[in-house]
Amino acid sequence: MKRAEIKLIVDLDDNNVPEKITWESTDAANKDAVPVKSFMLALWDHNYKNTMRIDLWTKDMPVNEMKKFFFETLQTMGDSFLRATGETNIVEDLRDYCAHFAEKMEITK
Structure with missing residues (x-):
């Protein structure tokens, strides 16, 4: 091992x-x-x-970097959840929320 x-x-x-x-x-x-x-x-x-x-x-830690850190963490959690469960519908909902989050936090991709 x-x-x-x-x-x-x-x-x-x-x-x-x-x-x-x-x-x-x-x-x-x-x-x-x-x-x-x-x-x-x-x-x-x-x-x-x-x-x-x-x-x-x-x-x-700058606030603008914290906002991006949270955004990217949410995005990658969706990717991990998809790999672990295959639940595409809810992951698409999470990605939609991430786009909303990025817009509200004024984060550019």
């Missing part, structure tokens, strides 16, 4: 607000830690039948 490890490193200020976030993976071509401004991690707990989440962003 192959195993890969994904590591997230969060540097906090004195008030526990993220100042710096980096991630690295044992399976990545580049073994250096990669700096990021935000991440969303969702895990399904099979025993309790619920989702555990961690959403973090650095205090210097």
Whole structure:
């Protein structure tokens, strides 16, 4: 069995607000830690039948980038949901909502 490890490193200020976030993976071509401004991690707990989440962003994450991050996350969640379930109709609805979201948030593709 192959195993890969994904590591997230969060540097906090004195008030526990993220100042710096980096991630690295044992399976990545580049073994250096990669700096990021935000991440969303969702895990399904099979025993309790619920989702555990961690959403973090650095205090210097620009709002316009956060809007785009949410837009792209919603888009890719639709892609993942389609691959996992084959539910094309609801994914089309989600894509329609994403277009609406992008328009309301004034995000250009």
